[in-house]
Amino acid sequence: MRDQGKGQPRPGAARAGKVQATRPEARFCMVCGGRMGKITEHGVRRSACTRCGFIAYRNPVPACGVLVRRGGAVLLARRAHEPRRDAWGIPAGFMEYGEHPETTAIREALEETGLRVKLTSLFGVYAGRDDPRTRAVLILYHARVTGGTLQAGDDASELGWFPLDHLPRPIAFRSHREALRDLRRMDRRQPRSRERSR
């Protein structure tokens, strides 16, 4: 994951290693510096500036990733940073503003695994509810390798091919566990699907 809150000390971080929320409730307006208050808009309580009216919408952040297969195995990356450092996950990362989800997935695959991939189809969309930085929406694609060299990089410390019946533990996030469970179910229903996605 490239941008927000990758767990490294940053300017303004309270303490090295502490995971900072990337969608916190702000006390002061990021536009004018006025004090933030609460409003109700369309039945939702939101923070809004008492001076200029700026509303701080708290939307989940989209993250995109790839399911790369080798036979019955799937490529997973071990997290190099907090949160959930050393836990395993599907290669994925947060979208940059203005980026297309497919571009994010391809970029994250290259950054974390060193592999150039082509997306073959959309796999699924999952709600990310247990990342301490922010609520997220995880968008996953099937992908096949077109080039590059397998090498852990960016936010990944290690890579591995794992059979779906022998996944490493722990898997970092619930959305990733749900996706891997669905992938295993799909493989059982259609054993040939993994051949097609290669």
Ligand SMILES: [Zn+2]
């Ligand atoms: Zn303001």
